[in-house]
Amino acid sequence: MIKQILFIITLLITFGVFAYSVKRLWGFFRLTKPAYPIKNIGARISHTLNIAFGQTKIFRKPVIGLMHALVFWGFLVITLGSIEMVVDGVSGQDRLFASTGWFYDIVIASGDVFALLIIVFIKLFILRRMFLKIKRFAGVEMTPKANWDALLSLYFIGFLMVSLICFNMGYISNHPNGYEGVYPVSAFLVNLFGWDFGWLQELGWWVHILLIFIFANYLPYSKHFHVFLSIPNVFLANLEPLTKYPNLDSITREVKLMLDPEAAYDENAEVARFGVKDVEDVSWKNYMDSLSCTQCGRCTDVCPANITGKLLSPRKIFVDLRKRMDEKGPLVIAGKDDKKSLLRDYISEEEIWACTSCNACAQECPIDISHPNLIMDMRRYLVMEEATAPAGLNVMFANIENNGAPWQFSPEDRMKWAE
Amino acid sequence: MTIETKIDVPVMADVVAKGKKPEYLYWVGCAGAFDDRYQKVARAFAKILNYLGVSYAVLGTEESCTGDPAKRAGNEMIFQMQAMQNIEILNGYGVKKIICTCPHCYNTLKNEYPDLGGKYELINYTVFLDEMIRTGKLKLENNPFKGESITYHDPCYLGRGNGIYDAPRNVIKAIFGEVKEMKRARSYGLCCGAGGAQMFKEAEKGDKEVNMERTEEIIERKVDKVASACPFCMTMLTDGIKLKNKEAELQNLDIAEIIEKALNL
Numbered sequence: 034m035i036k037q038i039l040f041i042i043t044l045l046i047t048f049g050v051f052a053y054s055v056k057r058l059w060g061f062f063r064l065t066k067p068a069y070p071i072k073n074i075g076a077r078i079s080h081t082l083n084i085a086f087g088q089t090k091i092f093r094k095p096v097i098g099l100m101h102a103l104v105f106w107g108f109l110v111i112t113l114g115s116i117e118m119v120v121d122g123v124s125g126q127d128r129l130f131a132s133t134g135w136f137y138d139i140v141i142a143s144g145d146v147f148a149l150l151i152i153v154f155i156k157l158f159i160l161r162r163m164f165l166k167i168k169r170f171a172g173v174e175m176t177p178k179a180n181w182d183a184l185l186s187l188y189f190i191g192f193l194m195v196s197l198i199c200f201n202m203g204y205i206s207n208h209p210n211g212y213e214g215v216y217p218v219s220a221f222l223v224n225l226f227g228w229d230f231g232w233l234q235e236l237g238w239w240v241h242i243l244l245i246f247i248f249a250n251y252l253p254y255s256k257h258f259h260v261f262l263s264i265p266n267v268f269l270a271n272l273e274p275l276t277k278y279p280n281l282d283s284i285t286r287e288v289k290l291m292l293d294p295e296a297a298y299d300e301n302a303e304v305a306r307f308g309v310k311d312v313e314d315v316s317w318k319n320y321m322d323s324l325s326c327t328q329c330g331r332c333t334d335v336c337p338a339n340i341t342g343k344l345l346s347p348r349k350i351f352v353d354l355r356k357r358m359d360e361k362g363p364l365v366i367a368g369k370d371d372k373k374s375l376l377r378d379y380i381s382e383e384e385i386w387a388c389t390s391c392n393a394c395a396q397e398c399p400i401d402i403s404h405p406n407l408i409m410d411m412r413r414y415l416v417m418e419e420a421t422a423p424a425g426l427n428v429m430f431a432n433i434e435n436n437g438a439p440w441q442f443s444p445e446d447r448m449k450w451a452e
Numbered sequence: 453m454t455i456e457t458k459i460d461v462p463v464m465a466d467v468v469a470k471g472k473k474p475e476y477l478y479w480v481g482c483a484g485a486f487d488d489r490y491q492k493v494a495r496a497f498a499k500i501l502n503y504l505g506v507s508y509a510v511l512g513t514e515e516s517c518t519g520d521p522a523k524r525a526g527n528e529m530i531f532q533m534q535a536m537q538n539i540e541i542l543n544g545y546g547v548k549k550i551i552c553t554c555p556h557c558y559n560t561l562k563n564e565y566p567d568l569g570g571k572y573e574l575i576n577y578t579v580f581l582d583e584m585i586r587t588g589k590l591k592l593e594n595n596p597f598k599g600e601s602i603t604y605h606d607p608c609y610l611g612r613g614n615g616i617y618d619a620p621r622n623v624i625k626a627i628f629g630e631v632k633e634m635k636r637a638r639s640y641g642l643c644c645g646a647g648g649a650q651m652f653k654e655a656e657k658g659d660k661e662v663n664m665e666r667t668e669e670i671i672e673r674k675v676d677k678v679a680s681a682c683p684f685c686m687t688m689l690t691d692g693i694k695l696k697n698k699e700a701e702l703q704n705l706d707i708a709e710i711i712e713k714a715l716n717l
Contacts, residue, residue: 274559342657417526444516
């Protein structure tokens with residue numbers, strides 16, 4: 034009974050803190066602009082099954098991809114077990130889901146095996162991050178704090194798995210005459226040592242559940258918020274061809290007016306800033322991308338500009354967006370301003386202009402973040418609000434306006450190629 | 453090298469004036485019209501269309517930039533002005549099917565014009581050629597490249613952008629038998645460095661130019677030819693090969709030029 038009350042209090046605190054974090058982020062989302070309408074749910078579900086649950090993009094790097102996929106699939110089954118632990122804790126029961134029979138056995142057995150696999154992989158991930166010089170784990174955006182965050186997330190997951198196996202071992206020890214579920218790894222360990230692990234049941238249970246609660250509340254402030262947002266982010270992904278860059282409707286209205294002075298002028302049309310200068314100009318999807326990014330760096334790894342030593346790092350664009358929202362979001366909500374902006378104070382023009390829009394980054398991103406479109410949104414701001422494009426581009430604009438070609442040739446000569 | 457003679461390219465206004473309606477519009481693009489090197493590709497493709505007896509026409513002086521480079525450079529205003537003027541002309545002629553050689557024009561016409569009222573069936577020329585070969589309409593009996601090896605450089609706007617990876621390879625294989633793939637091929641392909649309006653500006657400061665990175669990869673593959681399917685890629689790769697002084701042993705050819713040579717047009 035005391036355990037039950039203690040657990041319910043802990044659970045309420047967990048939900049309370051989490052609700053606070055969600056409310057804070059919700060406030061930030063409300064500052065953003067609309068993205069595209071979410072239609073075609075059938076296609077989105079199959080896209081999510083393929084990319085998120087099937088992990089197809091993560092397999093583009095086969096070895097590390099398989100390790101990630103196993104951790105992810107393990108996470109899915111272990112989460113079912115965690116839900117049971119919460120229900121058990123609230124109801125004061127033990128293994129309440131065991132009545133599901135063979136389904137229970139499969140989930141619990143695979144969770145037990147996955148827990149061991151995850152411990153091994155997490156250990157390898159930690160060693161790799163600490164001792165192998167992986168190029169994509171470096172870069173200006175990978176601050177000591179970012180690396181520390183990554184390692185802490187790994188340790189969280191590792192200890193979650195250790196405590197789960199401890200709990201299972203204790204449970205087995207305490208039920209010598211038969212127990213619910215199947216535990217290939219834990220039962221093997223109990224038999225191997227032949228000791229009484231009964232004392233581990235209660236301890237393992239509490240450590241596991243408290244780690245879940247603490248981790249869940251750490252995540253909204255960590256790059257590993259990925260755990261919550263990556264699947265929704267894939268579901269809400271832009272399903273258009275990568276190189277389709279969205280139309281700017283506010284410009285369409287203006288162009289129609291220019292081409293046809295008779296066209297009705299819509300006074301109610303919102304006059305928004307063209308392009309993106311700061312966090313209020315991005316779409317909710319851009320911001321969600323920034324919260325979902327786990328900083329794996331696969332985007333930056335394949336970026337032709339980055340490969341050839343330019344400043345641009347597609348990952349940095351989204352790391353900066355999230356940081357800037359953390360900084361500016363509360364100010365805007367409080368009705369203040371700090372005279373800084375995402376563009377220039379965080380992301381330089383030099384970065385923005387180095388993009389070739391080749392979409393290698395977007396192709397690679399395991400959770401479908403669209404980097405080039407946000408980069409080009411910032412170009413829109415620079416060009417249409419400030420008229421500050423590199424000189425060569427201004428010449429190109431003038432040529433198109435005057436000759437209908439990006440180079441200086443007369444439109445009268447358009448058939449010369451055939452002569 | 454044969455002396456270039458005038459090719460008989462039907463212009464839409466003339467064809468329509470004669471009361472005929474061509475099945476396809478061949479969108480030549482600014483590079484096809486004006487770029488010294490890429491004009492040869494436009495010529496090659498027009499010759500192939502003539503050889504196949506395809507019912508087509510070009511817009512000629514009525515064609516204007518799709519606006520792609522302006523859009524990628526952030527100038528949505530110029531892009532939409534161009535787009536709306538082009539759409540007016542295309543819709544005026546009742547154009548239904550457009551064949552493009554330039555993947556940037558292709559992408560813009562296919563993916564970005566519909567939102568502005570320009571809805572057409574877009575056909576990339578590599579897909580068109582692949583189809584002609586597969587259906588037996590285009591018979592390739594001669595191989596002017598006997599004993600030579602070739603690799604293929606994926607244009608970003610064709611591959612990653614629009615999922616066209618196999619068609620250009622099929623066309624190459626019809627002549628060369630195989631494509632010696634680079635490590636960074638298909639969806640892993642490395643950009644030539646000219647997309648996103650980079651073609652028209654100086655590159656930002658860095659260790660090297662993107663086209664040199666790609667050229668080095670091509671040279672490492674030890675092939676006699678590198679095929680491309682984009683005017684920007686062609687400029688970047690040709691420049692890269694020139695800077696590496698490899699012009700004697702390595703040439704950049706467009707997919708259309710390969711077929712042109714094979715047909716001895």
